[in-house]
Ligand SMILES: O=C(O)Cc1cc(O)ccc1O
């Protein structure tokens with residue numbers, strides 16, 4: 001890993017320009033496709049929306065590179081035993097199960113495993129061929145991708161490291177992403193992940209469209225995740241002739257192609273279709289300051305909207321450290337049945353609704369209309385507590401992928417991983433009847 005801090009460009013959805021400082025003048029001026037690009041580079045457009053998408057949604061970037069991406073040998077399908085549990089699109093492989101699910105922390109393998117080989121699909125819905133749906137994956141790995149990159153033809157990845165920092169080299173430049181930060185690498189962007197030890201985290205993949213900032217409505221012009229805190233890499237290239245593997249997920253299946261050079265040969269680029277990272281500690285948290293528990297949509301960092309107003313393919317929601325000050329209120333999350341699916345993970349600390357059992361690196365899934373809420377201990381403690389202003393602990397960070405789709409759990413998620421906690425339902429069993437009707 002290179003020493004020192006990387007440089008980034010700040011903003012969300014901006015039109016950026018970037019040039020590797022080792023090669024000034026690489027970015028053409030005044031046009032995208034000169035007859036001859038500066039320094040003998042090739043021009044290549046990467047389109048993230050239809051050419052004709054409305055201007056406010058239109059996303060594309062121009063890359064100026066040593067060779068165009070098309071210089072590679074044919075893709076071949078990766079043998080099933082090397083990627084059996086990643087990228088399932090067969091959501092019918094396992095019968096549905098409406099129960100509350102809780103996973104113990106997913107194991108980090110002992111054998112050398114890189115980021116792509118360490119991906120496992122837990123749940124999802126929809127179909128990348130129809131460009132509609134999502135998948136939730138976890139990764140657990142301990143080795144850097146060696147002369148190997150990956151791109152997802154099926155959709156965008158929102159990556160949530162839980163343990164171990166990721167050094168993510170992309171065609172647009174490099175990003176360091178630590179636990180409590182996230183990054184988004186969008187459809188088609190090539191990237192390679194280096195790690196410095198055992199590493200684990202979560203991936204939200206959306207097939208429909210790109211993540212955007214939620215509207216703020218009456219909150220006003222500022223707040224939640226502020227646009228300037230999103231960081232995009234600056235151009236960085238290597239001119240390396242080497243036996244290189246380009247891996248891709250295409251229509252839910254893994255393929256690999258060989259080429260004789262590094263794909264990170266982009267010397268300059270411009271555009272608004274870019275990868276980015278975000279530090280969750282920068283989230284401007286809003287909370288109820290009088291009474292009652294506000295819905296967790298106030299903690300939405302990013303959303304991938306569906307065509308139904310206010311209804312997401314997937315929201316990325318966090319539960320950050322904050323003051324809890326509500327008076328005469330049961331402060332933890334309420335008991336709940338939801339028309340949305342709620343997949344949760346824990347990055348740090350503990351989650352306010354659960355005293356035990358939900359651990360960093362583990363997960364829960366509360367499916368559509370499946371009841372859930374605080375465990376018995378949490379209910380008891382918070383019904384009796386003397387209510388004072390209280391900090392919901394520093395050093396805690398849970399998150400939720402919330403989706404309007406009904407998620408199928410894969411065979412890996414329900415069986416093979418052997419992390420499903422059969423005792424989860426018991427955390428509510430001791431909730432007792434407290435009803436005291438008025439005496440007749
Ligand atoms: O189920 C959960 O723990 C997530 C959640 C949190 C919250 O504060 C309110 C509703 C909700 O679904």
Ligand SMILES: [Fe+2]
Pocket residue numbers: 336338342366372
């Ligand atoms: Fe909920």
